[in-house]
Amino acid sequence: MSAVFDSLSRFYASSIGKKILVALTGLMLLGFVLGHMIGNLLIFVGKDAINEYGHMLQTMLHGGGVWIARIGLLGAVVVHVVATIQLTQANRAARKDAYGMHKAQVSGKASHTMIWSGLTILAFIIYHLLHFTVRKNNDYDTYKTVLHGETVHDVYRMVIAGFSWAPASIFYIIAMVLLSSHLSHGFSSLFQTLGVATDKTEPLFKKLGYAFAGLILVGNCSIVLAVWLGYVR
């Protein structure tokens, strides 16, 4: 048993080991981001559709499903964030004396700002959870509606109320721009770290990454803008 733990701690202590964990948790979070957006886009189908979806998530596996997902995602976020902060610290320490002149030849802005886009997204996730999940400092808990003869949480009304306050909406949009920047590098990068990129698939992963980042940006921002412009009310 301890022999296995010794090896696993050596794996985590290594540069490539940490990066593989970042890639695997990144892949999990990528799947979540897509599923979360598709679910939320149900707001355009109608009030009942998104409320039914919310109720389904809450009651799945007798209410256990949502907690399995939450614990899994929390674990993924913790590993992703802790490992990347440790990697970034090691990267900074690896070059203490800065160049007088240093030119990036091929790498883009998004890849140079991963830690900053990532930490902003972390702050956003905390705010987002307090806003719509814990519902701190608001009365969204009292929003109820009747669906198929059952009283359920009114997600629809909550989203409209949540995005009617401009500062929150602006923060959501800023966070989504940074998320798409993060994804535009992270998507193709994870295939390289997991050792599956090839000369033939790399350009495809790159394009898919940009498309995915654009899709998440447009999809999520469309909800905020629809509330703002009064299309969803």
Added chain:
Amino acid sequence: MSQLNLHLKVWRQNAGQPGHFQDIEAPEIPDHASFLEMMDIINERLIAKGQEPVAFDHDCREGICGMCSMQINGVPHGPEKATTTCQLHMRKFRTGDTIWVEPFRAKAFPVIKDLVVNRGAFDRIQQAGGFVTVRTGAPQDANALPIGKEVADAAMDAAACIGCGACVAACKNASAMLFVSAKAGQLNLLPQGQPEKDRRTLGMVRQMDKEGFGNCTNQYECEAACPKEISVRWITKLNRDYAVAAVKDAFGNTRKEAGGGD
């Protein structure tokens, strides 16, 4: 032949002490001189004036030894693609240019003097597994171990690495992944390298981390700077080989010591 008048900003430093940029005027530099020959001319003039010449690394001066280094205008080995500093010619610059000349900067490459850095970390990584254990005895027949032409060619591509350290210098994290992946990959690809593949991969990565190089963030600046155009696909392979070796290391059987004969 025409001549160039250049302004240089050259890094001057003694080991263990803080360094600084020195402005050096370089008038009348022949455009057919190589960058290193330009440095030789500068040094001759400095010596004639009784000043300390600029220390820099060089050896074969034909682009194959990996000794020359220098960050030139923010890029390892200067602006010319797939070219070492010794093969870079002054005709690539224009008269009146200001040229920044710095050492390859990394914690794992401490400055010895001026532009000379200690790249011994690369040797220690090689010693941690970048070899095939020599079997003494008569050589076997050349055709006893068939190797596909594609595999042999790919291994030769990785073996083109001259270990100059440009990948480390170009990387914003001072990561040595391109070097390590080329050195491990060339052997991990060939049948001769198979018996020691996992031990090699784990050992070289462990030594790389120990030396204080940074971590790869998949930006591929190393590939763009490499004078031998080593592909980042070697890093993909190293990541893959490392994952496999680590899983075997964590969950595989432990080796039993072979018993004695008597």
